[in-house]
Every structure is written in C-alpha cells, then in structure tokens.
Amino acid sequence: MRKYYSFLSTVVFLFAFPVCAFSQTIHYQKTDNGIIVRPGINNIAIGKQIKIEVITDQIIHAVITPGDQFSLEPSLMVLPVKSKPEWTVTENADGIRLTTKSLLVKVDIHSGQIQYQDLNGKNILEEKIQNARSFKAVSNDGEAGYQITQVFNSPNDEALYGLGQHQDDMMNYKGKQVLLLQNNTDVAIPFLLSSKNYGILWDNYSITKVGDVRDYQPLSSLRLFSKDGDQGWLTATYSDQKKNAASITRAESDIDYSFLSDMKKFPDSFKMANGKVLWEGKISSGYTGLQHFHVKYAGYIKIWINGELLVDKWRQAWNPGTAVVETEMQKDKKYDIKIEWIPDGSESYLAIKCLTPIPEGEKNQYAFSSEAGDEINYYFVSGANADEVISGYRTLTGKAVLMPKWAMGFWQSRERYKTQEELLGVVKEFRDRKIPIDNIVLDWQYWKPDSWGTHEFDKSRFPDPDAMIKTLHETYNTRLMISVWPKFYSGNANYDLMNKNGFLYKRNIADGRKDWLGYPSTFYDAFNPEARGLFWDLMNKNLYKKGIDAWWMDATEPDIHSNLPIEERKQLMTPTFLGSATKYFNAFPLQNSKGVYEGQRKANANDRVFILTRSAYGGLQRYAAATWSGDIASRWEDMKSQISAGINFSLSGLPYWTMDIGGFSVERRYEKPDAADLAEWRELNTRWYQFGAFVPLFRGHGQFPFREVYNIAPADHPAYKSILFYNKLRYRLMPYIYSLAGNTYQKDYTIMRGLIMDYGADEQVKNIADQYMFGPSLLINPVYKYGATSRKVYLPKLNGWYDLYTGAYVKGGQTINAKAPYGQMPVYVKEGAIIPYGPEIQYTAEKPADPITLYVYTGKDGTFTLYEDEGLNYNYEKGAFSTIEFTYSESAKTLTIADRKGTFKGMLENRTFNIIRITPKKAKALNFNQTPDKTIHYTGKQTITKF
Known part of the structure; x- marks a missing residue:
C-alpha cells in the first residue's frame, strides 16, 4: 500500500x-x-x-x-x-x-x-x-x-x-x-x-x-394501508401455483429481498420454485410531486399504482435487473397499489424502494x-x-486505440461451444451458407471442470486446440476470441503460484464459499502491477502462444460471488494493493485490462490487442477494450433499454460498445416453444439483429436456444432472410464503418451518437432514448415492440432525410410514422451524406474495398473522409494510413475526390468509384446492381465530377 x-x-x-x-x-x-x-x-x-x-x-x-x-x-x-x-x-x-x-x-x-x-x-x-x-x-x-x-x-x-x-x-x-x-x-x-x-x-x-x-428509502417511508384498510402495512399473500397448499398471508411494511442473505426473510414454508406473491393495499405520500420507485427484481414482476401498470418485466433469478419508475402523487391522497411477483427458481430477488419528490431548493x-x-x-x-x-x-x-479491422465484422458466440468439433462445425456452417463472419467466440468451461484459472483446454473435448486455431485461421479465415476470467480455483498450479506471491483476494476462500459449479475460488488483485504481470504471463503461456486473437475478460466488476450485499462484495476484495476496497472498488476493470493490454503489446508489438470486458471505467479506451452490456434478458423491454444504455455509454467517452444480440438469458417458454412463442422468438431476434448491425461491434450471443441464424429460423423464413440481409449490409458498409473507427483514434470520434451530438440545437432531441446516429449519416430507429409494422421516428431539424431503402426524401423537424415491415428497420440518411459501400464479402480481409459505390444524398453540401490502413497492426500510430476526402457542393452540383493523403503497405494505388446521386425529386433504391450515374477511375489525384 x-x-x-x-x-x-x-x-x-x-x-x-x-x-x-x-x-x-x-x-x-x-x-x-x-x-x-x-x-x-x-x-x-x-x-x-x-x-x-x-x-x-x-x-x-x-x-x-x-x-x-x-x-x-x-x-x-x-x-x-x-x-x-x-x-x-x-x-x-x-x-x-x-x-x-x-x-x-x-x-x-x-x-x-x-x-x-x-x-x-x-x-x-x-x-x-x-x-x-x-x-x-x-x-x-x-x-x-x-x-x-x-x-x-x-x-x-x-x-x-x-x-x-x-x-x-x-x-x-x-x-x-x-x-x-x-x-x-x-x-x-x-x-x-x-x-x-x-x-x-x-x-x-x-x-x-x-x-x-x-438515499432511496424503504417502502415504509410512505404511508401504507393493508387490503382491509389497516394503516402501517400492505397485505402479502404467498401461494403455491402448482399445489393446493394453503396460502400464507402476513403484514409487510417493506419489500427488501435484495441479496442472498435476505432469503431467510421469506416464510419458512414458502417454496420459490412454484411460488407466487401478491402485495395489495394503498399508499400515500406526505409530498406532492413525482415519486420515484426503484425496483430490483428477478423472476416476473408487475406493479400497478391506481390501476396503471407501471412495471411488467422478467429477469433470470441469478442476475436480477433494475427498473426506475415514476408516478405523480398528491400529498396525503391514497393510491391503490398491487404488486405481483412470480420468482423464477429456488432463489430470486425483489426489492422496492422509493424517493420522494425533489425538494424545491434542490431541483436546479x-x-x-x-x-x-x-x-x-x-x-x-x-x-x-x-x-x-x-x-x-x-x-x-488516453486515445481510443484502433481495434483490428476484423473486429468490425460479425462475431458469433454461444454459451457455450462445448467441444472443438462443435465450434469448428459452426464456422463451417457459416462458410457453407455464405453468411459473413470474422470471429468465433469460445466462452467459459473449455477447461476441465475443476480447473478454472489454469487456462488449459480440456483434452477430452478440445483434443488439439493448436490444430483447431490453425483451421480457423487458414481454412475458414476466422479469428478466435477466448474467455478468460480473473478467477482461480483453489488447488491448481496457477492458484498456488498466485497465492505464493500474495496476489489473490483470500476472503472468499476463508469464508468457504463455492461458486455455482461447486468449487472454492477467488480473484487476483488487479491493482498490483506484479500480479497483473503474472496474470498475463499465464495467459501468454497457455493461450496467446497458441494463436488466440482476442480476449473476452468476463466478470470484471469484479463478480467474485454473485448477489452478495455491497459491503460483503467489498470485503471479498480487501485489501487491494493500493488500499481499501471501498476506495478503489470501481476501478478493477480498468486495471485488469491494463495488464492484458500492456502484456500483449510487450509480447508482440505488431498485432493489435482486442479485449471485450463486462465492465469498464474511465480510461478503458486506451487499453483496446470494448464493453458489452452483460447478461441481459431476451425480452422486448431489455432490447429497448440497450438503446439508451449504448448511447449513454458512448457519450461517456468510450467508443466501442456491444451487446448480446437476442439477449443472454431466456424465458423457459422459448426453450420448448409452442407455435406462438416460436414466432415471437424469431421476431425478437430479427428485430435485435437489425439493431445490432448498427452498433460499434456486431455480436450475437446467448444461452439456449442457440443464436446462429440457421438455428433461429430456416433459410426460407423471413427472420433468416432479414438477419442475413443486415449482416451483408454491415459488410457492404465496411468502408464507412472502418473510417468511423479510424476517426475514433485520429479525431477522437464517437461512432454511436446520441442525437444531442449532431442536433444539440434541436430541443426535441434531448430526451429521445430510442434513436441515434450511426456515424455522421445514418439515423437508426430500432423496432422493439412485438408485432409492430411501423414506429414513430423523429427526424431532426436542420436538414432533410432520405429513406435508406427507397431513397424517398422527407423534410426534417417532424415526427413521422415510419414503415417497419417484419424484415426491415427504419433507417434514414442525412441530407448531404456521402456513404461508401464496398463489394459483397464474407470476411473483412477477403479482398480490398474496390470498387466502392458512393451514394451521394444531395440537397446540402456534404463531406466524408475514407480512412484505410493495414488493419491488423500498430503502424497507423506511426503514420501508416491513408485518407481520401469526398466533398459534394450543392450549389455547384459537383463531387470532388481530393488528392489521397498518406500511404501504407498494401494500399490500392488505383481505385474505382461508382457514383449514385440521389436528389429530393429523384429517389433511388439501395441497389448495388443498378447502373451508376458516374464511374470514376481514381489514381490518387483530385478529380471533380459535375452533375
């Protein structure tokens, strides 16, 4: 210390x-x-x-x-x-x-x-x-x-x-x-x-x-009334949904079953596996105004206040979710309240706390x-x-270091590929079906059951990992990302080595806790520079030297043991090398990524590091780390909440974010679905893939049922066709997307952009949580309601907008009811946009982006700069990259392709640009087979095209 x-x-x-x-x-x-x-x-x-x-x-x-x-x-x-x-x-x-x-x-x-x-x-x-x-x-x-x-x-x-x-x-x-x-x-x-x-x-x-x-207050900070009108509590009824057992009724003033230690508060005879709880009565507040309720939940939860359904959610039992809801209340007025909770498993969590309206003197x-x-x-x-x-x-x-180009392509993941044969079979299926893919992810438990932290493959299921990696690279042109946790089971050689050096948090071992697989474990102290060095050395020895391309750093909160009270979580990581866990609690993911990034760059100064981590902190972007949104649920409302989650993450200064497309945890009704549930499952995944194609990193992952497109639906199904369309569109957009990535380093750019970034002068955008800009040109509007065939879209002021698919022009500054058929998400293109599309490819490095189709959306002046480099190494830090600027002048009706700036190894000296010009009066569809308006043969020198 x-x-x-x-x-x-x-x-x-x-x-x-x-x-x-x-x-x-x-x-x-x-x-x-x-x-x-x-x-x-x-x-x-x-x-x-x-x-x-x-x-x-x-x-x-x-x-x-x-x-x-x-x-x-x-x-x-x-x-x-x-x-x-x-x-x-x-x-x-x-x-x-x-x-x-x-x-x-x-x-x-x-x-x-x-x-x-x-x-x-x-x-x-x-x-x-x-x-x-x-x-x-x-x-x-x-x-x-x-x-x-x-x-x-x-x-x-x-x-x-x-x-x-x-x-x-x-x-x-x-x-x-x-x-x-x-x-x-x-x-x-x-x-x-x-x-x-x-x-x-x-x-x-x-x-x-x-x-x-x-501080949020317990529910009892409100005035409570039972179902029969008695003051001081709500009426709680505990029942069994599958047996004719007698219900349990009792008075409850607080609903706070937040952590494992709270499970003892339930009635002794209540069994969660088949249970249902109903709280009924009335509430009133001593204040007039907007009352906030914070709900922590697992299982199915519904909350009604005065007959209005405010909460209707589900989350898996082992990873509770949260919701914040608001309702206007008048001082001393009684409001009906009804809370219905169906736990999901033998352990489940529910807590409801409240916050009175903000005092007048604290509102501003x-x-x-x-x-x-x-x-x-x-x-x-x-x-x-x-x-x-x-x-x-x-x-x-710190600068947001540039990710490898392949990371901008599609990643397929699953919880989990259990064998070498299974993993290779998935990649082969993608290639046989000509579904573009760049990266396959190997999640946890590729090790022997009792060997977490060894970083060694279980030979019975992965008999030859070296050959597996070689096949991925050489036969399938696919990268491999692998899961590595900061976690060690006691008794294995890596645990003993870390322990001998004093690099482990020991409280979880001392308490005798076992993880969900039944083994005692703990995490290493990432605040200790020597511990970070040894942690990387162990990864390098058993994984990186085999040719692993990227790292999935899971549970980096750190989640040493789930669902413990916060004070116990801090005790489990006490002491840190720098001081108390209370003081340093949130910085663990930053230090963990720091060790891996610095270790790999020292071991190999050439190849770009890539880390995916479940948690983040300020500065993480300098360590080549992206973040995904964790173990979210496969629900429509969870899909919707990812939109604002991703936007606000990007507005926090970190440019690389992703999510489990389709959600991670799945309701049981989808595991063996009837016809109605199967239809909803397919539509949910279709809509989520449409959204996922337009976030910085494009990644499918989840528990059973499997998320590979061919496991979601057959090839002749609209779900399959739509998912494949957006996958291919993502790859067509690679010149655009990789240019945005280049700008995150060169110009501190942000890829996933809250509307406030580009349209801050438009007061209408301040609270929009379900639309965003993907780069400078594309307005993305995910569809997150089951059965929807349209959605409201606000088109910001200052410019007009074009429908991406039809090319039809719409004026800005208005809310429209945009068409959203099953296979299509509304996307609008900014007036004045110039968007480069490349050829159809199966992986990012298949061939150079030539010819490039430039869609020019007229009506206003526009510009776009094409960025290119070697894609895999750090030579861009030394100036090895090129840029080509495209500029459209509305008054002169000219497109200028400027002199190319810069150079790098393997750069195309001569290019072909096919120009498609769209005007407010002349719509053109998104069709890469149409005859271009102009074709430019570019040698690196400025050209000016007059329309």
Missing part, C-alpha cells in the same frame, strides 16, 4: 508552498500550472484549500482538500497531459479570476465557490454557493478518508448524459439518480456530459451517486457523492460541441 504518500506530500508542500504566500491582499498562490486558494471561510465543510490547474485552454482541474496538503497519489484514470497553455490570474474584491484563451474561472475568496464561464462572462457551470461541498471523515479498513459530495447548479433546460451504461431505459439523467457501482449489466464511468457542451470527469474510484444523491442542481476519497477531485472539460468535450475526456484519459 502507498503509505509513503503522506510523508512525501508534507515534504513537497513545505518546499512548494511558502507560508508567506497568503498575504492580507493576495489570496492565492501561483503554481507552475495554476493557483492555490485558501477560502476566507476556512473550514472542513468547504475545504481548506482549492487548487485550480490549467490542463489545456478548455480543461480545468479542480482539487479541494479538507487538509493542510494535497494528495500526491497519481490517478489511475487520468494520464499526464503534455501542454503548456497560456493563462493569467488577477484578483479583485469579488474574487480571483483565472483566464485561458477559452475560459474564465472565478473563485470566490470567501465561500470557495468556483464558476466556469466563457470569455464574455457567461456561465457554463458553477458550483452551488451554499452547501456546495461536504467532507465527512470515515475509516475504511483502517484507512482514513472522507465521504465527499460536490454540488453544481443546473439550469432548467440542461440535460445530462453519459455516466456509463445503465439498464433503466433513461436517456436524460436530469433530476434522476445514477448509481456508479460496477455490476453485471451496469457499468460505472464517472464522466458526465451536459447539453451545455461541457463535461465533468470525477476522479474517484469509490461507489458514487450522481444527480439526485439522496446535481451532485457527485462518493463513499471514499482524500479530497474532491474533478476535471471541467468544455468545448464548442459534444465531440470537443469527448475529445477533452480522451485528452485526459
């Missing part, structure tokens, strides 16, 4: 901060990159000292300490920024003013309030002037620290995004609470993006609440509140638009 920090901090502080610095007239001390201020109201409530550091013209670092010195502990998330921006500082009666080329930062010398303004003095963000901060001294595993809170003012029209990936089907977090706590399906990233074109990067690793940070604010920290530490990031703000986030936390 880093116990030497306190001593070093004291020494450095005494040399760097003369006592005489604070005279009666000057209330700040200049440093190399900013100032240090001691507020006049000098107490622990607002901090004794405030440090303002200028990182760039648009990025300010604020640190507020309640102590006499600042921590010198380096950030796990933020990297040193090499810049020397110019800035000035002055002081007047109102306070201290620090000015950069873009920002004015004011610090009130009395209250310590910080304001961030533009150079005209207009507020961008300001801390609340009263009760803006708090520091509450705490001890975590004997480690001194503080619970910390920072409050910011927020105007009525501000919308808030980012903060990772959450499953509550919310887009705009204004007035909501977001809990940053790593969990299966929930990803904590402490970066908030505002519609006011700024961001806050909260440099803290502990569990944190953002927004409305009040939001806060960050963290369990542990030495000081308040955050970065204010400004920009002219959301792209600039996200670029600022990556300036602080």
